Amino acid sequence: MQHSKNLFKLLAFLIIVGITNAVSAQTVDDVIAKHIKAMGGEKLGKLQSMKISAEMDIMNMKVPITTTIVQNKGFRSESTVQGMTVVQAVNGNAGWTINPMAGNTKATALPEDAVKSLANETDLTGLYNYKEKGYKVTLDGEEELAGAKVYKVTMTLPSGVRRINYISKDTFYILKIVAQTSMNGQEIMSENVQSDFRAVDGIYYPFTSEVTTSAMPGTKMGLKITALEVNPKIDPKIFEMPQ
Template identity: 25%
Template sequence: MAQSADELVAQNLAARGGAAALDAIESVKFDGMVIFPGDFQLTYEEVRTKAGDVRVDMALQGLTLVQGWDGKTGWRINPFEGRKDAERMSDDEARSMADTGSIRGPLQKAAMQGSTVTYLGREDFDGTNTYKLKVTEKDGDEFVYLLDPDTMLEVKMVETRRIRGALQVFEYEFGDYEKIAGVYFPMSVESWLAGQGNNRQRTIIASGTANVPAPASLFAQPASPATAPKGN
């Protein structure tokens, strides 16, 4: 029987745990490791909120790379490049972090954000005849999803957006789904720039916890020493 985009999105929502379970999660924290090409490993901690805030901390040998999004501004601290102060991300980079770091994700946020979802038919993925959906956001950014027909969960996503004027395509593969507070999240995510599949970044989540403390200050860009208020 032919499927519509709306039906597939609804089945994906049910597969993840349902609207009520998703809405009950005010925040979620993931702990694990991220492995870069060359087996370069960092500890990994990510916190997301229902409101859409996200923060990622990756640490190695006393140095911590931090990326944050507070709903309006994206920023980073990258000591691996010799930078100790927080720097603002470009709007394009910040949008990508906001989209891919949300609890619901672009597919389940589509209706509330006015994005268009199109069913593109079936596509083979590692021998599985998956469902293919495309999310087109108002700003033109696109996300193509492949859904496993047995679980109706996402197994792959291709993100296409303009960053600093250039079109860039990123690919993601999802696996090892586990339930956190009644909602399925992938515990394994591989990502790479399209055409560079041999240079994959892999994030492995060891544990996830729902409804952790997540104050606004956690996601706000820290003031640099030059602009921080001076004590009395």
């Protein structure tokens, strides 16, 4: 009789766990589906390239930045500081930089962890089709963020990078992203608060961001997009390392 009671308890526990997991999975997919719809729906599937012009406010300096991305293939950023242009680029699994501020006027290879970090930025569509991308997601409850109620959806990339997306329960835009990555053997935490969402060709983007990172404690970086092009033609040679 005792054996039967124990078996019943075990089965009841397994059923509860199974139901809980099923509800959790359904809920996170529901949140993501509403987020995708809010961002532009199936138009995200047609997003193949992007060119972003922005201005970063950092340490009382205005730094113009141009970023060019080809979905899952290439990333290139150019920022001009005190008349010197710093370039960082990734082409597949290889990356390089030109940094005259560090005395490097010729292209040099980026470290492996820097390449992995920038390669993650070649995904322009985030949570869209996350299963096909091999991303793992969990719904980790609800919170309040500056007066707004948000869902916490954690996304883990195949590279091991973990991003917590704070998704508005009202608009289903991502209002904040907290990312954890590894750089030079150290764990780096960054926080990106997003606002001023605008539609470009039917897809919504945050035109204003405020970024903080544990790599530069106490420093806030404000970023404002001045121009954004969707699916421009990009010459793939711009991602190749100059000889």
